[in-house]
Amino acid sequence: MSKHHSLLQSFGALLVLDADSRRIQAISSNVAVMLGVSAPEEGRFPMLSSVLGKRLSQRVRYELQGQQRLPGPLTFKCPTRSNRFQLHAYRAGAHVLVEIEPLNTLGKQRLLGTVNERLMRLAEATHQEELLDYLVMAVQELTGHDRVSVCHFDSDWHGLIVAESLSASSVKPSGELPLGRLPALLGQRFPAKDFPIALRRAYERHPVRLIQDVAATCEDLQPRDVAVDVSACFLRAPAPERQLYLQRLGVRGALSVAMQGDAGLWGLLYCHSATAHPVTPPVRDAVRTLVQMATQRLLLLRARQEARYLQRVQDSLVLSSNNRLKPQNPYQLFTQHADTWQSLFRAHGVALWVKGSVYQSGNTPKPEAISQFVTRIEKAHIHSGPWCTQETTKEPLTSSLGMLEHSGVLAIPLPTSPTQRSWLIFFRPEQVETLYWAMQPSSSPLHPLMLSPSAAWCEEVTGKSEAWQRVERLAAMDLGEDLTLAISAYEISTLNMHLERERKALADANQRLEQLAHFDPLTQVWNRYRIEQAIDAQLVAAQRYGAAFALLLFDVDHFKQINDTLGHSVGDDVLVSLARLVENSLRGCDHLGRWGGEEFVVLATHSNMEAAEGLAERLRSLVATLYVNGLDQPMTVSIGVAVWQHGDSCKTLIARADTAMYQAKRNGRNRVEIAAKSAP
Numbered sequence: 001m002s003k004h005h006s007l008l009q010s011f012g013a014l015l016v017l018d019a020d021s022r023r024i025q026a027i028s029s030n031v032a033v034m035l036g037v038s039a040p041e042e043g044r045f046p047m048l049s050s051v052l053g054k055r056l057s058q059r060v061r062y063e064l065q066g067q068q069r070l071p072g073p074l075t076f077k078c079p080t081r082s083n084r085f086q087l088h089a090y091r092a093g094a095h096v097l098v099e100i101e102p103l104n105t106l107g108k109q110r111l112l113g114t115v116n117e118r119l120m121r122l123a124e125a126t127h128q129e130e131l132l133d134y135l136v137m138a139v140q141e142l143t144g145h146d147r148v149s150v151c152h153f154d155s156d157w158h159g160l161i162v163a164e165s166l167s168a169s170s171v172k173p174s175g176e177l178p179l180g181r182l183p184a185l186l187g188q189r190f191p192a193k194d195f196p197i198a199l200r201r202a203y204e205r206h207p208v209r210l211i212q213d214v215a216a217t218c219e220d221l222q223p224r225d226v227a228v229d230v231s232a233c234f235l236r237a238p239a240p241e242r243q244l245y246l247q248r249l250g251v252r253g254a255l256s257v258a259m260q261g262d263a264g265l266w267g268l269l270y271c272h273s274a275t276a277h278p279v280t281p282p283v284r285d286a287v288r289t290l291v292q293m294a295t296q297r298l299l300l301l302r303a304r305q306e307a308r309y310l311q312r313v314q315d316s317l318v319l320s321s322n323n324r325l326k327p328q329n330p331y332q333l334f335t336q337h338a339d340t341w342q343s344l345f346r347a348h349g350v351a352l353w354v355k356g357s358v359y360q361s362g363n364t365p366k367p368e369a370i371s372q373f374v375t376r377i378e379k380a381h382i383h384s385g386p387w388c389t390q391e392t393t394k395e396p397l398t399s400s401l402g403m404l405e406h407s408g409v410l411a412i413p414l415p416t417s418p419t420q421r422s423w424l425i426f427f428r429p430e431q432v433e434t435l436y437w438a439m440q441p442s443s444s445p446l447h448p449l450m451l452s453p454s455a456a457w458c459e460e461v462t463g464k465s466e467a468w469q470r471v472e473r474l475a476a477m478d479l480g481e482d483l484t485l486a487i488s489a490y491e492i493s494t495l496n497m498h499l500e501r502e503r504k505a506l507a508d509a510n511q512r513l514e515q516l517a518h519f520d521p522l523t524q525v526w527n528r529y530r531i532e533q534a535i536d537a538q539l540v541a542a543q544r545y546g547a548a549f550a551l552l553l554f555d556v557d558h559f560k561q562i563n564d565t566l567g568h569s570v571g572d573d574v575l576v577s578l579a580r581l582v583e584n585s586l587r588g589c590d591h592l593g594r595w596g597g598e599e600f601v602v603l604a605t606h607s608n609m610e611a612a613e614g615l616a617e618r619l620r621s622l623v624a625t626l627y628v629n630g631l632d633q634p635m636t637v638s639i640g641v642a643v644w645q646h647g648d649s650c651k652t653l654i655a656r657a658d659t660a661m662y663q664a665k666r667n668g669r670n671r672v673e674i675a676a677k678s679a680p
């Protein structure tokens with residue numbers, strides 16, 4: 001528990017009560033004067049009711065029941081004085097603290113009207129500058145401080161004065177500063193060490209800090225030995241080092257209000273005066289309301305601006321164009337969109353690295369440097385989000401790659417393949433910037449020298465590009481996702497095309513293989529292998545269902561003579577014509593196959609002896625009518641017929657048909673012979 005007894009600001013008074021809110025246990029030294037109550041005698045503190053009156057103290061007790069703090073301030077008129085006061089009460093450990101401030105209600109109505117009007121004007125602002133300029137002006141009018149300024153924090157917590165209003169008496173027409181007045185600070189920076197984390201946290205707890213008089217003596221608690229935690233007290237006086245800091249800035253009266261952004265403290269509104277500057281609670285509340293409203297409007301304006309920017313990036317996206325269904329190769333995509341991307345990301349060059357190919361547009365490093373960078377970043381940056389730097393020479397991933405004139409790099413990974421990502425990389429040039437520091441960044445906060453426009457310390461920042469904004473990094477992710485889809489779609493469509501080509505080639509090869517495996521290349525009827533397969537299948541069916549079938553084996557008569565006298569090509573023609581003739585005269589369920597040389601087999605399904613003999617006879621007589629070019633007489637065939645019988649195999653059936661065929665040859669050719677049944 002901290003005991004900051006001497007840290008209470010003199011414009012407010014503090015009562016420390018027991019947990020029951022009845023008995024006073026300690027008071028700030030100014031209570032007696034402020035409320036007109038007599039100073040307590042040694043060790044004898046009055047009841048709360050004797051200071052605040054019975055009704056008010058009962059109300060405090062009632063509203064604090066089961067609560068940490070009162071829902072809002074209560075106002076009261078002191079029984080012994082005519083002026084009004086405002087009180088806040090809350091629990092602090094085993095105590096209840098009551099903070100009391102004098103309340104000046106004069107002109108409160110007028111104040112409300114003015115504040116409303118100011119709020120409306122703030123709500124109409126369409127740009128950040130306009131909004132902040134109006135805010136500082138309105139606050140300055142309201143409080144009458146010498147200087148009202150808005151300090152915005154950058155990502156390193158350095159503060160930059162972005163808006164400022166000075167009271168007319170602050171600056172002489174000659175521009176010279178009147179004695180004892182505060183200098184203008186617009187455009188100047190304060191180093192981050194002036195805003196230590198404890199201070200920033202304190203603003204999150206109490207967004208408003210009022211120091212009416214930096215030099216005022218602080219009020220003690222009496223008795224001093226009561227252990228009270230006053231850290232949550234909003235009337236707490238500034239720490240001695242802060243007091244000293246303000247004094248060195250020439251500030252005697254100060255009011256500051258936190259501007260809370262969506263990601264922490266956006267900035268602070270400072271009201272400073274060179275002399276003590278009282279601010280009544282209603283004015284203080286009005287300033288707080290204006291600042292809150294302005295901050296919300298500011299965030300809204302920024303959100304709108306960001307949304308518009310993201311929309312522009314969305315509009316530039318590859319897939320949202322009409323080419324969604326027409327995959328384009330990455331090079332086409334790049335050449336088509338590079339200029340737009342470059343201007344959206346305020347870059348002077350852009351490169352796309354896809355599978356070792358580098359496409360470039362605008363001012364970029366050499367392709368070898370880009371490839372080397374990709375090799376490095378591919379290992380070092382495994383996250384899916386973009387990577388960026390403002391200072392390539394200081395960044396290990398980019399230093400020593402010859403990127404000197406490219407100070408800024410924004411690299412967007414595109415997960416186009418699971419093993420190797422593609423990269424879209426933007427480059428920004430160096431932007432030399434002059435920073436004006438109101439305070440020497442290296443000096444101790446307790447010795448803040450400078451702080452006059454003429455003394456401001458200039459710093460020239462080189463080797464840095466403009467920073468990559470958060471919204472630009474967000475947009476980079478959108479663009480990355482879109483581009484990944486576009487490149488992947490193209491790769492998939494290319495793969496599909498190859499696959500389709502290969503699938504067709506495979507189907508053709510299979511068909512050729514099938515042809516070769518099953519068909520005789522000369523006559524295009526089944527070959528021996530295929531007809532044997534068919535005979536085997538027929539044997540299985542016959543064995544199981546008793547379906548009879550027959551084989552007709554036939555051979556061209558005196559074929560050698562045709563070959564010898566008319567040549568092999570005529571012989572071939574004879575075989576082809578014969579095969580066509582027989583094939584065309586068979587039923588759909590019968591099959592013709594070439595057994596070898598000039599021998600053919602007909603597999604006649606569902607055929608008994610009689611049917612098979614009839615078929616054989618029909619074929620024989622049909623062939624005998626066949627004239628082939630070059631032959632002076634029709635050709636003939638000798639046919640051997642074998643009908644299936646139980647226990648037959650392909651081999652036994654063929655052997656019987658073969659025997660019958662040779663019998664037909666022996667019996668004079670151009671004949672049909674039926675194979676005798678083999679003995680069971």
Ligand SMILES: Nc1nc2c(ncn2[C@@H]2O[C@H](COP(=O)(O)OP(=O)(O)OP(=O)(O)O)[C@@H](O)[C@H]2O)c(=O)[nH]1
Binds near residue numbers: 569596598669
């Ligand atoms: N042009 C041609 N001739 C073939 C082909 N296959 C086999 N031959 C020939 O057919 C002839 C068959 O002759 P042989 O077995 O003596 O029988 P043949 O002359 O028909 O006499 P028989 O069968 O007894 O009537 C041989 O000269 C083979 O070279 C072929 O695909 N094309």
